[in-house]
Amino acid sequence: MTDTTLAQLSNTSIYSATVVLTLAMVAYAVYLARLVPSRERAADPAAQDRELVAAGSGDGPTGAPVGGGAGDLVDRGGRGGRGGPGGRPGAEPEPVAARKAGGVAWALTLLGTVLVVAGVVLRAAEVQRWPLGNMYEFAVVGAMFVLLSYCAWATQRDLRWLGLFVVTPVLLTLGLAITVWYTDASDLMPSLRSLWLVIHVTVATISVAVFTIGFSLGILYLVQDRLESATQRRPSFMDRLPDARSLERLTYAAHIVAFPLWTFTVIAGAIWARQAWGSYWNWDPKEVWSFVIWVVYAAYLHARVTTGWKRQNAVWIALVGFGCILVNFAVVNVFFVGQHSYSGL
Amino acid sequence: MSTRTDDRPDVAQPRLGGVGWLRWTWRQLTSMRTALFLLLLLAIGAIPGSTFPQRSIDPARTAQWIADHPTAGPLLDRLGFFEVYASPWFAAIYLLLFVSLIGCVLPRTRILWHQLRSSPPRAPRRLDRLAAHRAAEVQGDPEEVREVLRGALRGRRYRVHAHDGETLSAEKGYLRETGNLVFHVALIGVLVGVGWGHLLGWKGDVIVPVGKTFANTLSRYDTFSPGPWVDVTALSPFTLRLDDLDVEFETETTGRGQFGAPRDFEASTTFTDAEGSTEERSIRVNGPLETGAGTVFLLGNGYAPRITVRDAEGTVLYSDATPFLAQDNNYTSVGAVKVPGASPQQLGFAGFFLPTGVIDGERGPHSVFPDALDPQLALTGFEGELFPSGRPQSVYSLDTEAMIAIPGADGADQLRILLRPGESFELPGARGSITFDGVERFAGLSIRTDPGKGLTLVAALLSLAGLVASLVIRRRRVFVRVGPGEQPGRTVVSVGGLAKDDDDGMADEVAALLTGLEGTG
Numbered sequence A: 001m002t003d004t005t006l007a008q009l010s011n012t013s014i015y016s017a018t019v020v021l022t023l024a025m026v027a028y029a030v031y032l033a034r035l036v037p038s039r040e041r042a043a044d045p046a047a048q049d050r051e052l053v054a055a056g057s058g059d060g061p062t063g064a065p066v067g068g069g070a071g072d073l074v075d076r077g078g079r080g081g082r083g084g085p086g087g088r089p090g091a092e093p094e095p096v097a098a099r100k101a102g103g104v105a106w107a108l109t110l111l112g113t114v115l116v117v118a119g120v121v122l123r124a125a126e127v128q129r130w131p132l133g134n135m136y137e138f139a140v141v142g143a144m145f146v147l148l149s150y151c152a153w154a155t156q157r158d159l160r161w162l163g164l165f166v167v168t169p170v171l172l173t174l175g176l177a178i179t180v181w182y183t184d185a186s187d188l189m190p191s192l193r194s195l196w197l198v199i200h201v202t203v204a205t206i207s208v209a210v211f212t213i214g215f216s217l218g219i220l221y222l223v224q225d226r227l228e229s230a231t232q233r234r235p236s237f238m239d240r241l242p243d244a245r246s247l248e249r250l251t252y253a254a255h256i257v258a259f260p261l262w263t264f265t266v267i268a269g270a271i272w273a274r275q276a277w278g279s280y281w282n283w284d285p286k287e288v289w290s291f292v293i294w295v296v297y298a299a300y301l302h303a304r305v306t307t308g309w310k311r312q313n314a315v316w317i318a319l320v321g322f323g324c325i326l327v328n329f330a331v332v333n334v335f336f337v338g339q340h341s342y343s344g345l
Numbered sequence B: 001m002s003t004r005t006d007d008r009p010d011v012a013q014p015r016l017g018g019v020g021w022l023r024w025t026w027r028q029l030t031s032m033r034t035a036l037f038l039l040l041l042l043a044i045g046a047i048p049g050s051t052f053p054q055r056s057i058d059p060a061r062t063a064q065w066i067a068d069h070p071t072a073g074p075l076l077d078r079l080g081f082f083e084v085y086a087s088p089w090f091a092a093i094y095l096l097l098f099v100s101l102i103g104c105v106l107p108r109t110r111i112l113w114h115q116l117r118s119s120p121p122r123a124p125r126r127l128d129r130l131a132a133h134r135a136a137e138v139q140g141d142p143e144e145v146r147e148v149l150r151g152a153l154r155g156r157r158y159r160v161h162a163h164d165g166e167t168l169s170a171e172k173g174y175l176r177e178t179g180n181l182v183f184h185v186a187l188i189g190v191l192v193g194v195g196w197g198h199l200l201g202w203k204g205d206v207i208v209p210v211g212k213t214f215a216n217t218l219s220r221y222d223t224f225s226p227g228p229w230v231d232v233t234a235l236s237p238f239t240l241r242l243d244d245l246d247v248e249f250e251t252e253t254t255g256r257g258q259f260g261a262p263r264d265f266e267a268s269t270t271f272t273d274a275e276g277s278t279e280e281r282s283i284r285v286n287g288p289l290e291t292g293a294g295t296v297f298l299l300g301n302g303y304a305p306r307i308t309v310r311d312a313e314g315t316v317l318y319s320d321a322t323p324f325l326a327q328d329n330n331y332t333s334v335g336a337v338k339v340p341g342a343s344p345q346q347l348g349f350a351g352f353f354l355p356t357g358v359i360d361g362e363r364g365p366h367s368v369f370p371d372a373l374d375p376q377l378a379l380t381g382f383e384g385e386l387f388p389s390g391r392p393q394s395v396y397s398l399d400t401e402a403m404i405a406i407p408g409a410d411g412a413d414q415l416r417i418l419l420r421p422g423e424s425f426e427l428p429g430a431r432g433s434i435t436f437d438g439v440e441r442f443a444g445l446s447i448r449t450d451p452g453k454g455l456t457l458v459a460a461l462l463s464l465a466g467l468v469a470s471l472v473i474r475r476r477r478v479f480v481r482v483g484p485g486e487q488p489g490r491t492v493v494s495v496g497g498l499a500k501d502d503d504d505g506m507a508d509e510v511a512a513l514l515t516g517l518e519g520t521g
């Protein structure tokens, strides 16, 4: 098999992934939409009987004490297990239609993930190097890590409610990668040939992927928080998402995974900069923005424990941090003069 | 969850004296809120350094920018926008931040120290008030049950203490606070390391053509920038001969920006250390040479055409590999040849070296590929005084203020010389000749030391470790109360858990402790 067919296969794989993920996005949207009416129909028990799945859909709320059965255990109000979708305790079970859509969405997400991974692997096989040498490759690999993180996390807990908000940014990224940042497969320039490329850029991409999920969660939290404090509200799919408090914690959880990874990225980048350019820190625009990102997220973690600062405002800082990530990738790579000019554009 | 209480109004002190003011200022400065504010300010303050050209990185572009913006340029210059990271206001932000940091870390370290040496607090009277709580009645008498739980808690790495006969107090996760403190203190280490490197480090750049030897003395450097505490007379006298420079360019892929992109650079050198022992060493991009007295980096390369100038009798006035500096990715290079020994007037030549030359009317002489496939030298000649008033000048350009262009033999007002390797050009008017003997490459070497880098690296890694510890480890307290059950031989156990931060796992932990009891009891 020649290299060009590998390249074509890689591209085909990525194109197919975008199609599959678009379908997944639609399915997730349907899933959320079908969760909404359940509340109104809850008043009609007959409809409920027809629509509802039998209890025990795996993640159902079981108030029983952990490891129960021992008659000796007197449960006095210990916190029960996780609730329905997204851990909202006491939420009604899902309508069948929603469950079907959710299942389809999950299956499509898995397929899309496999296709993106295949696209990356084929590209790597073609160029015979780590596939992180230009903006196209960063974007595709970044999208891959978002999907992988989501899939990995989704095996731990029910995250179908989050699917739409993960697949959408992934699709946006892949779309831009294909149309704007596409670069033919080729070798690397000398300063990029280093084991540190593999370490630094890979960890950076994983970190950004997790920050992306944290960003989606942060926005959902702010919306949920708004809705919860509203006096009058119509039922919406947001009712079936975790409550604001849980969303805020999930946001934090994503960020405390991503932040040390970013810290490591900056340190590894400095080590590599010394190898390649002779000085570990040059205040090159890319370095400036990596530093800014780090400081902004540090400020988020700080704001969260600062008395007198509202959680909402802390999360806003995290969103600003993600804005800086976008600037660092989409603006600095392309428009700023610096040593990091390997966008391939 | 700040450990500080600075938000409480100080009612006991209606009038602040001088000391009071100082204490007030100190408390403000070391409050979490100030730290947060300074962090955000640091982020904002760093940004202009990426949007404006920086003098330390690109002095030419900076000067150009200022010249292009006659009003904003000088003003921004005075405000330090072209040297952001050396500007007083940027320094003020980070120094205040670090003062705040020290002021924050010291009291927290003291508190942690005391906590570590005292035992966990007494169990509260009513454990069911705690967020995570469970109770059960199990087999066994109270003392037995309590001992089983003590063992279980120890197994889960709690520090356990019994204040009385029917309770246990257990605590774990001090490593979290320790990690947080290590993280913050290590940041100070990073700053110290960076500062140390600035004071005692130096860097120098030099261009060395293939075949030439570089000796590490101040006068051999093209540019040299020492830190303020560096003794520039004490450089280690090693030498480095550039034996060969191997360069590869992309010739296959033709995608955007790919064709002709550099692929590999490698300099083969003979290194002689201060003691005189000699060794063959190679330097590559990403593979610097550690000399023990500075690290040699291969940061640039280009062409040094070998040029010979003779007088009318054929006596050699100048013969050298003359570096020309690349101006674009295809190595269209500019340079100059200065012949001070020519008479009656000094001679100078300036122009282009083109590794793969094309001369067209519109763009002028330029190169279309970085490798030396069709090397050409396009020069113009001047005569007069090369170094009027002895001003220092660049070796890559000609100061033509006191010179005039040599007219062409065909009557053109300027002499145009175009040479390929091996060709010679007779200068008109018995001024002699100029020969393009061949092409060498040169290596742009940068030699640097940074005595602070080890400290910076260790501190950075330490701070990462502290960070991970402080984010991953949970701080938990568990209290146990046992009492006799309804029937003899049975015990009512009550377990309560208290977590310092949001902690989803606390309830599970409490439940698991009781379940474990079931298993053993």
Ligand code: HEM
Binding pocket: A297, A298, A299, A301, A302, A305, B001, B002, B003, B030, B031, B032, B033, B035, B039, B097, B098, B100, B101, B102, B104, B105, B179, B180, B183, B184, B187, B467, B470, B471
């Ligand atoms: C160079 C400046 C600073 C940076 C980059 C920084 C960064 C951070 C980060 C990333 C965290 C979250 C990780 C963790 O919980 O350990 C944190 C937590 C914290 N920082 Fe800082 N910090 C700085 C200065 C300060 C200052 C000046 C103070 C005191 C006023 C401070 C007090 C704290 C406290 C109390 C926590 C929270 C501990 C907890 O989770 O309970 N920090 N800091």
